[in-house]
Amino acid sequence: MPEAERVLGAAAASGAPPATAPPPPAPALPGSAVFSHSRLLRAFEAFVEPLATVLSLWALVLFFEGALAPRWVGLSIVSFALVYPGRPQLRASAARVVADTVLAWAWTCGLLLATGYAIDALASFSREVVLNWLWLAPASQLAAHWALRAAAPHLIRLQGPPLRAVVVGMNEQGGSLADRLSMAHYTGVELLGFFDDRTPDRIHGRGRHRMLGRIQEIAEYVKHHNVQLVYLSLPMASQPRIKLLLDALKDTTASVYFVPDMFVTDLVQGRTDSICGMPVISVCETPFRGxxxxxxxxxxxxxxxxxxxxxxxxxxxxxxxxxxxxxxxxxxxxxxxxxxxxxxxxxxxxxxxxxxxxxxxxxxxxxxxxxxxxxxxxxxxxxxxxxxxxxxxxxxxxxxxxxxxxxxxxxxxxxxxxxxxxxxxxxxxxxxxxxxxxxxxxxxxxxxxxxxxxxxxxxxxxxxxxxxxxxxxxxxxxxxxxxxxx
Structure with missing residues (x-):
């Protein structure tokens, strides 16, 4: 009989766990889902431009006509569908935001006017409302975007403390991800440092990020330091070592992601994602996101x-x-x-x-x-x-x-x-x-x-x-x- 079963049998007979000290409990995490900070902002970004577009139209219709006729409701639905989802622009420069907003709205207007002309429906809509909407809609989109940008830090703080992350393997892609995490805003992720088995003189980007220890030490570190995100940036040649590391991390509740190069393993809710613009692949994730x-x-x-x-x-x-x-x-x-x-x-x-x-x-x-x-x-x-x-x-x-x-x-x-x-x-x-x-x-x-x-x-x-x-x-x-x- 395997040793584990002998221990279990003895414990079951007495109704008690074994006398040996159990491992420490899993780290506690605020009640937010993994990546909920940035995902909350993504959800706002997805809706802020479409809503600004529709609400600006409704305001003009109510001002000029006093009531929303069915034709305006139909135009609102079509406009929302064309603009949704809004573009992520929280990290873009002011000039880039203005240029992208104007160009995107010009394309949307062109498509709406072409469709209205093709189905001979332009005469059904008030000229005053349409002409004013051409400038009010992009102005409303920009105002909504700047309001979201001002509110973003407060929205992140409302979600609780930042999620704590570590990078395993400070090679080229791992160093790039660590740099982006350190410099990025609105992610709600705090980079604690990285793990690597190499000497400091062989590590990519050495000195820019804190060295936390060797790879075999990561599971204990994750359990004792409330780490919620683990990014693995290890080459395929390290597959046996990665499997051992994954087995160790399965005694934690941290979400694990590969920064490609990667190999196929037993995935739990495996899917592609991105963090600070870099593609990552989840290895072990909750299905309840977004x-x-x-x-x-x-x-x-x-x-x-x-x-x-x-x-x-x-x-x-x-x-x-x-x-x-x-x-x-x-x-x-x-x-x-x-x-x-x-x-x-x-x-x-x-x-x-x-x-x-x-x-x-x-x-x-x-x-x-x-x-x-x-x-x-x-x-x-x-x-x-x-x-x-x-x-x-x-x-x-x-x-x-x-x-x-x-x-x-x-x-x-x-x-x-x-x-x-x-x-x-x-x-x-x-x-x-x-x-x-x-x-x-x-x-x-x-x-x-x-x-x-x-x-x-x-x-x-x-x-x-x-x-x-x-x-x-x-x-x-x-x-x-x-x-x-x-």
């Missing part, structure tokens, strides 16, 4: 509110029954790991005579004497999980996602299972892909926990709103026939 984050959060709020309204009488009845049938609190609160490895408090209806939340947490087992008669029914039907919809509204959890484990269990399993901590790149869920695929209940062997983690990582790789709805429907069905909950 619009996906909005969709996920909106669906969580809508479903959680609807479910709580439906089950609130049932929850009140359960609370009264718990209070009447056994001594102790109605609600059970336990520390779990949430997004980015932050510690969160998870609510459940108390179903046992104990409320363990320390260094030793024994999982419930079949015919466990600690489970109350009412608790057995609650656990069998998953009604003990209903208070977690409050966690969803608080933003600590999602309806669908990897199930949160007790902190003691997390610290026990993370050194035994590769990629275990990657599951914390998303919010934990009330239900998940693992639970609807037979990985529910006690994990009394390493193989069972490994199967659960494989399902969690598959969920991260393949997330969609459709998949979430499918998991919810499967969960409802399993509640009435699953024998794994006890």
């Amino acid at each position: 619009p996906n984050a909005v969709v996920k959060r909106a669906s969580d709020i809508v479903l959680a509110v609807a479910i709580l309204l439906l089950v609130s009488p049932l929850m009140l009845a359960i609370a009264a029954a718990i209070k009447l049938t056994s001594p102790g609190p109605v609600m059970f609160r336990q520390r779990r790991y949430g997004l980015w490895g932050q510690e969160i408090i998870v609510y459940k209806f108390r179903s046992m005579t104990v409320a363990e939340d320390g260094a030793v947490v024994t999982q419930a087992r079949r015919d466990d004497a600690r489970v109350t008669p009412l608790g057995r029914l609650l656990r069998r039907t998953s009604m003990d999980e209903l208070p977690q919809f409050l966690n969803v509204l608080q933003g600590r959890m999602s309806i669908v996602g990897p199930r949160p484990h007790a902190v003691a269990h997390n610290e026990f399993y993370r050194p035994l299972i590769k990629s275990y901590m990657i599951r914390h790149k998303v919010k934990p869920g009330i239900t998940g892909w693992a639970q609807v695929n037979g990985c529910r209940g006690e994990t009394d062997s390493l193989q069972k926990m490994e199967a659960r983690i494989r399902c969690d990582l598959d969920y991260l790789r393949n997330w969609s709103l459709r998949l979430d709805l499918y998991i919810i429907l499967r969960t409802i069905r399993l509640v009435f026939k699953d024998g794994a909950a006890y």
Whole structure:
């Protein structure tokens, strides 16, 4: 039997993690998604010019005609579609912004006039409105852009402290990326330094950036210094070394990116991106970025509110029954790991005579004497999980996602299972892909926990709103026939 399984077997028998000191917890990160600072500004940049174009048209129509006729609404929609998305110009010079805005608007006007002439629709539009719009629209775009440029630093600060980044490999492309990160504005990324195994005299761009250590030291540095972004700039010839480094980083919640030259590896939400104008390829990333984050959060709020309204009488009845049938609190609160490895408090209806939340947490087992008669029914039907919809509204959890484990269990399993901590790149869920695929209940062997983690990582790789709805429907069905909950 492998050593890990022998250790696990001994711990499972006693219901406690091993006596050896666990690795330090994953670094905490503010509740923003990776790159949320720059992505927030990108979203504003995408909409600011189209909105300025449409609002300037509406202002003129209301001034000259007093009401928005359907023809103007149609022109607004077409104009918005032509101008969207706005061009990223926060780093451009003033002269470049003016020139680009005027040229882009000239092209848009030419296309609109040509289309109107072709379909014989020019006579339908007021001459005063159109002529004034020709100069007011670009003026509004420029005013909106300068307003955004003035507000950009404040928007970044509102998102919290900057994301901390390191570069691994100070070669030509790594040095270029480090230079751009150091000089760029509005990224919300703080470069701490770089890691390299070479002597200082052989390092590209030596002296411009802080040397933090050798490559084999990076995983511990990331865990202990709250690093959220790791950029790998290593040649393909270093593939075995890179694989070892990636395995070490999988015990953290940092997002990992390759600065090409690169090789193909096991990607989690792998996609191309750019940072300060340089292309990078994500190796390990959350699926909830940009619009996906909005969709996920909106669906969580809508479903959680609807479910709580439906089950609130049932929850009140359960609370009264718990209070009447056994001594102790109605609600059970336990520390779990949430997004980015932050510690969160998870609510459940108390179903046992104990409320363990320390260094030793024994999982419930079949015919466990600690489970109350009412608790057995609650656990069998998953009604003990209903208070977690409050966690969803608080933003600590999602309806669908990897199930949160007790902190003691997390610290026990993370050194035994590769990629275990990657599951914390998303919010934990009330239900998940693992639970609807037979990985529910006690994990009394390493193989069972490994199967659960494989399902969690598959969920991260393949997330969609459709998949979430499918998991919810499967969960409802399993509640009435699953024998794994006890």
